[in-house]
Amino acid sequence: MPFQTLAEFRDLLGRMPAPDATAIAAATARNGQLTKPPGALGRMEALAIWMAGWQGTDKPRADQPQIVIFAGNHGVTARGVSAFPAEVTVQMVANFAHGGAAINQLAKAFGAKLDVHALDLDRPTADFTEQPAMSEAEVVAVLRKGFEAVDPTAHLFVAGEMGIGNTTVAAALAAALYGGTGWAGRGTGVDDAGLARKEAAVAAGLARHAAVLSDPLQVLRCLGGREIAAMAGAILGARMARVPVILDGFIACAAAAVLEVATPGALDHCVAGHLSAEGAHGRLLERLGKEPLLSLGLRLGEGSGAALAIGVLQGAVACHSGMATFAEAGVAAGG
Ligand SMILES: Cc1cc2ncn([C@H]3O[C@H](COP(=O)(O)O)[C@@H](O)[C@H]3O)c2cc1C
Numbered sequence: 001m002p003f004q005t006l007a008e009f010r011d012l013l014g015r016m017p018a019p020d021a022t023a024i025a026a027a028t029a030r031n032g033q034l035t036k037p038p039g040a041l042g043r044m045e046a047l048a049i050w051m052a053g054w055q056g057t058d059k060p061r062a063d064q065p066q067i068v069i070f071a072g073n074h075g076v077t078a079r080g081v082s083a084f085p086a087e088v089t090v091q092m093v094a095n096f097a098h099g100g101a102a103i104n105q106l107a108k109a110f111g112a113k114l115d116v117h118a119l120d121l122d123r124p125t126a127d128f129t130e131q132p133a134m135s136e137a138e139v140v141a142v143l144r145k146g147f148e149a150v151d152p153t154a155h156l157f158v159a160g161e162m163g164i165g166n167t168t169v170a171a172a173l174a175a176a177l178y179g180g181t182g183w184a185g186r187g188t189g190v191d192d193a194g195l196a197r198k199e200a201a202v203a204a205g206l207a208r209h210a211a212v213l214s215d216p217l218q219v220l221r222c223l224g225g226r227e228i229a230a231m232a233g234a235i236l237g238a239r240m241a242r243v244p245v246i247l248d249g250f251i252a253c254a255a256a257a258v259l260e261v262a263t264p265g266a267l268d269h270c271v272a273g274h275l276s277a278e279g280a281h282g283r284l285l286e287r288l289g290k291e292p293l294l295s296l297g298l299r300l301g302e303g304s305g306a307a308l309a310i311g312v313l314q315g316a317v318a319c320h321s322g323m324a325t326f327a328e329a330g331v332a333a334g335g
């Protein structure tokens with residue numbers, strides 16, 4: 001069992017592995033010998049070297065990615081914070097099982113294994129404006145579920161989510177971790193009144209839990225949700241197995257931010273897959289120091305933007321690991 005308490009989870013954050021410096025040096029040397037002008041593959045080159053470091057090899061792979069979707073329900077939906085009813089969470093889980101969602105198509109397109117974990121959907125977390133969303137035992141259970149959902153043999157990992165109301169939860173987390181206002185966005189498409197209700201819920205949640213705002217793991221417990229905590233656990237699980245991670249949109253990044261605020265550098269094995277259309281995602285990525293790979297106007301979640309970015313990393317490692325060197329190809333090197 002990796003951890004049984006929040007204190008043990010916190011301890012694990014202090015024991016995270018670093019990337020393999022030898023593999024980084026070897027991949028950097030290899031990159032310099034490939035049949036292209038230096039730097040001609042742009043950011044793809046740094047991405048391939050980054051993958052090499054985490055995988056511990058100068059020829060990284062990305063042909064066996066894993067996507068895991070965590071689903072959770074939220075008591076705060078009683079405050080009218082989503083354009084859709086809470087039943088949609090369980091209905092979408094059925095849709096995932098039948099292969100009908102966007103993420104099913106993207107997983108297939110990029111050859112990813114897709115797992116779905118429904119987390120106590122018939123028992124929503126408590127409304128965080130009234131009480132802590134989860135007890136310590138509840139948050140630890142889902143952190144562990146996430147941690148253990150990672151296949152350590154995967155070449156890449158994507159954490160996705162489904163949970164009506166969770167853009168409000170993510171906004172509350174971001175506000176608690178970083179301060180300021182305006183973290184709420186339109187999510188599934190709320191109108192101005194809905195947006196005002198979201199902002200009010202975030203403000204009420206922060207006021208209610210003011211005593212814990214300086215402790216990111218308590219922030220996760222009091223203001224988070226099961227699928228969000230599971231994503232945080234999975235991102236740490238991937239780190240312990242040195243599996244590189246692609247972050248999805250606003251909600252996934254809010255989950256990731258809990259780890260980064262708790263232990264700076266906790267997301268060194270993560271790249272930002274995309275810039276979501278959810279208003280504050282860009283601001284959150286700036287706080288995380290991450291430059292998104294794609295910007296396609298997506299505002300879906302389910303890991304969809306990160307899944308699309310699998311293609312970018314597959315391209316990067318295909319070139320890095322498959323290209324000939326100048327010597328191998330008998331191509332004259334530049335001077
Ligand atoms: C049919 C449908 C499929 C989805 N897939 C992801 N989400 C996304 O929308 C939800 C967050 O938005 P809000 O906070 O406004 O409820 C999450 O479930 C997220 O994964 C969906 C939402 C709907 C309606």
Ligand SMILES: O=C(O)c1cccnc1
Binds near residue numbers: 167250300
């Ligand atoms: O950025 C996201 O991940 C997002 C935005 C809106 C709705 N669901 C997810």
